[in-house]
Amino acid sequence: MKKLLSLLTLIIALQFNTATAQQQFIVNGVEIPRTLEFKGKTMSLNGVGQRSKFWTELYVQALYLTILSEDAKEILDSNTEMAISLHITSGLISSKKLSKALAKGMEKSVGEDGIQKFSKELEELEVLLSTEETKTGDxxxxxFNPLDESLWITKNKDYKGKIKGYEFKKAFYGIWLSDNPVDKGLKEDLLGKY
Structure with a gap:
């Protein structure tokens, strides 16, 4: 009888946990899904944080991986599906400012010499981010798609285009995960080191 009662308690607890497991949660008023789907693959939320500058919250960012990790180098070197989502929370972010900030972040990550070899890709990125005006809520x-080694860009679930290059992907994700990221606190958050 004791075993049966324990088993029933376990089954009820599992059902309760499954039924109440959140599919998403709220960070600074932004709904962050626990998973993202890409080409039939499920990526899970590795970490989430927000980027602020001069006391202004600019965006909430989430990192999704197929294999969760706290090792930034391992993530940058990985040739598996991964995604960064940027949830714009400030009206100060325009398409042009966003692409300039990403270029500056890459330069900080790879250095002045390193950034030169990605000038073509950064121009492509600016064009893809500027197909329409960026606003709060975007x-x-x-x-990153390892099958064609390219970075796919979507805005509000609409595909905008892709930029080829595994090395570009490493430099791009390095904006937040390199040894010299744009925000060390955000890096820790994305790595799940709360």
Missing amino acids: VFELT
Whole structure:
């Protein structure tokens, strides 16, 4: 009888946990999904944080991986599906400012010499981010596809285009995950080191 009661308690607890497991949660008023789907693959939320500058919250960012990790180098070197989502929370972010900030972040990550070899890709990125004006509430997903070694860009779930290059992907994700990221606190958050 004791075993049966324990088993029933376990089954009820599992059902309760499954029924109440959140599919998303709220960060600074932004709904962050626990998973993202890409080409039949499920990526899970590795970490989430927000980027602020001069006491202004600019965006909430989430990192999704197929294999969760706290090792930034391992993530940058990985040739598996991964995504960064940027949830714009400030009206100060325009398409032009966003692409300039990403270029500056890459330069900080790879250095002045390193950034030169990505000038073509950065021009492509600026064009893809500028197909329409960026406003508060917009969500960008920047997903690495290992099958064609390219970074796919979507805005509010609309595909905008892709930029080829595994090395570009490493430099791009390095904006937040390199040894010299734009925000060390955000890096820790994305790595799940709360």
